[in-house]
Amino acid sequence: MKKDKIIISLAGNANVGKSVIFNHLTGLHQHIGNWPGKTVEKAEGTLHFKGHTIDVIDLPGIYSLSTFSIEELISREYIAVENPDLVINVVDASVLERNLFFTLQLVELETPIVVALNQMDMAKKKGINIDHKKLEKILGVPVVPTVATSRAGIFELMQTSVDVVEKGVGKPTKIRYGEEVETRIQKLSKMVSRLHLPYPARWVAIKLLEEDEQIEGRIRQLDPKIVSVARKLAEEIEGIHGHSCSTVITSERYEIAGRIAREVQEIVPPTKLPMSERLHALTTHKILGYPVMVAVILSIFFAIFSFGDYTSQLLGTLFENVYSIY
Numbered sequence: 001m002k003k004d005k006i007i008i009s010l011a012g013n014a015n016v017g018k019s020v021i022f023n024h025l026t027g028l029h030q031h032i033g034n035w036p037g038k039t040v041e042k043a044e045g046t047l048h049f050k051g052h053t054i055d056v057i058d059l060p061g062i063y064s065l066s067t068f069s070i071e072e073l074i075s076r077e078y079i080a081v082e083n084p085d086l087v088i089n090v091v092d093a094s095v096l097e098r099n100l101f102f103t104l105q106l107v108e109l110e111t112p113i114v115v116a117l118n119q120m121d122m123a124k125k126k127g128i129n130i131d132h133k134k135l136e137k138i139l140g141v142p143v144v145p146t147v148a149t150s151r152a153g154i155f156e157l158m159q160t161s162v163d164v165v166e167k168g169v170g171k172p173t174k175i176r177y178g179e180e181v182e183t184r185i186q187k188l189s190k191m192v193s194r195l196h197l198p199y200p201a202r203w204v205a206i207k208l209l210e211e212d213e214q215i216e217g218r219i220r221q222l223d224p225k226i227v228s229v230a231r232k233l234a235e236e237i238e239g240i241h242g243h244s245c246s247t248v249i250t251s252e253r254y255e256i257a258g259r260i261a262r263e264v265q266e267i268v269p270p271t272k273l274p275m276s277e278r279l280h281a282l283t284t285h286k287i288l289g290y291p292v293m294v295a296v297i298l299s300i301f302f303a304i305f306s307f308g309d310y311t312s313q314l315l316g317t318l319f320e321n322v323y324s325i326y
């Protein structure tokens with residue numbers, strides 16, 4: 001179905017390249033303001049792509065979708081409640097495992113996602129090869145490799161995003177926790193699904209087990225019994241594992257992220273650059289470049305003072321001999 005206006009938000013960890021992608025997409029057509037009632041910057045812009053008008057929102061960089069910081073709360077409320085047509089999850093390919101921890105939480109929000117596997121150049125430099133097709137299969141969402149700084153893959157990213165909005169894609173793979181956690185999530189989801197919430201029931205169940213204050217507050221207003229059941233289930237998990245339920249869920253998530261990263265990436269010795277490129281890197285280095293320049297100038301002076309007299313004498317004798325012949 002062709003949509004006249006598409007809303008896409010960029011989400012991901014801090015420093016992954018969201019703003020570079022945002023600037024490529026929206027150019028001068030952007031507006032910087034604040035999130036309502038907050039001092040956190042909100043960047044919005046518009047682009048026209050193949051007959052579509054696309055509004056792009058650059059979300060603040062965060063590491064999780066808990067409510068530990070105002071940025072996290074803004075991002076998850078925006079994604080869950082405002083329901084953009086698509087979230088582009090920008091991922092730093094050179095630290096895949098850490099970034100997948102966030103991706104897994106986005107998947108739980110059940111919003112349509114395209115992963116921009118950015119900083120592929122940095123990953124390559126570190127000797128990390130990523131099978132993005134395999135990652136796509138495991139996550140159940142499209143993955144587009146990009147190098148935002150050189151604009152590589154940005155067109156493909158937009159093409160894939162528009163395709164997902166227009167044609168839809170299959171559901172992302174469900175993240176399954178360990179048996180003790182999983183059965184309790186399912187029990188709680190059933191209770192939550194009877195309430196009319198803007199969030200997916202399974203996600204709310206997980207948040208309740210994690211004792212997320214904001215979600216607990218909302219559910220308590222609607223049905224306080226659900227919160228007490230959740231607390232009881234969380235205590236059971238704590239009893240089994242010997243750690244708080246939120247710690248258990250977080251560590252299981254890290255374990256899943258680590259497993260996926262290991263499955264899709266291959267560590268190879270970093271590719272050795274040719275001599276010319278290594279020389280170029282050395283001479284244009286922002287610190288080492290200066291001593292190299294001084295060394296080159298000093299050796300030119302040294303060469304002139306050491307061999308200058310000898311060379312000029314040699315040339316002088318040569319010309320004198322040539323002159324005497326004529």
Ligand SMILES: Nc1nc2c(ncn2[C@@H]2O[C@H](COP(=O)(O)OP(=O)(O)OP(=O)(O)O)[C@@H](O)[C@H]2O)c(=O)[nH]1
Pocket residue numbers: 013014015016017018019020021060061062118119120121122146147148149150
């Ligand atoms: N080598 C390389 N550097 C990149 C790439 N994409 C972004 N960068 C660099 O990474 C740094 C962070 O980029 P930003 O776009 O500001 O990151 P961000 O995700 O918006 O960061 P926050 O707003 O802090 O969340 C900048 O120095 C970029 O130049 C890439 O594909 N390759």
Ligand SMILES: [Mg+2]
Pocket residue numbers: 018019020058061
């Ligand atoms: Mg940014």
